Structure formats: structure tokens, C-alpha cells
Amino acid sequence: MSLGWDITAALPGLQVEAESMMVDTVRVRRRSGNPIPDPATGELVYTFTTIYEGKCRLVMRAARARDVDSQSQLLAVQSPELHMPASVTGVLPDDVFELLSGDLVSGRIAGVHVATFKTARRFPVEIAS
Numbered sequence: 287m288s289l290g291w292d293i294t295a296a297l298p299g300l301q302v303e304a305e306s307m308m309v310d311t312v313r314v315r316r317r318s319g320n321p322i323p324d325p326a327t328g329e330l331v332y333t334f335t336t337i338y339e340g341k342c343r344l345v346m347r348a349a350r351a352r353d354v355d356s357q358s359q360l361l362a363v364q365s366p367e368l369h370m371p372a373s374v375t376g377v378l379p380d381d382v383f384e385l386l387s388g389d390l391v392s393g394r395i396a397g398v399h400v401a402t403f404k405t406a407r408r409f410p411v412e413i414a415s
Contacts, residue, residue, distance in 0.1 A: 301372050304405040310388035312342035316381045343369040369406045
């Protein structure tokens, strides 16, 4: 069944449209190597490699009430997503991110995004509190 249009031909324009909503900037980094002692404090610190720095959009999906503990309490649970351009590669679960503009949020990438005909990379994330 034909939809009357070619998704492959339309995809570049759809990606441009998705990126037009990415008004924040993010830095995604990955811990690299073994920790080294900080000369001033002696505390072990990790070094990081930047995987991606550029435009993004953080989306906080609507909260859904669900039973999440043994006390049968209903709690609001959100599923935040970090959207980056479809061309972004190399981002993996457990990479850390920080928004450099907007709400200055940080956290970690919690999963992968794989899709055919994607207009953006949409990663599930956990927000640091």
C-alpha cells in the first residue's frame, strides 16, 4: 500500500524540522581511563572524553501515575528523553550529559535509540537530582 509520498525523499526535510526545535546545547561525555588522584585534594577523579557537543532538546514526557512500590502508593513517574540530531553517532548508555544552555540539567544516558527513518536521535535519560 502506497501512502502517496516517498519517506526517503521527505526524510531530510523532516530532520531539519526536528532539529529546528533543538534550541539547547548539550555536552555528552564518556568516562575514560582509570581515576587519578587530584593533586589538591587527593580524591580520585575520572577523566572524560567528549562524544558530542551541539544542539539538543530535552523532553519531559507527561507524568503517569503508577504503582511503583510495595506500599501500593501511586507516584508520578516521568520518562525524560534527550533529542539530538539524527546524524549523531557514538552515544551509549551510561554516557553522561549536561545541558549548557536552557535549564542547566545533567544526568546520564539510560538507553539506546534505534529506528528506521529517524528524524532525531531520542535517548531515554535519567536526570541527576
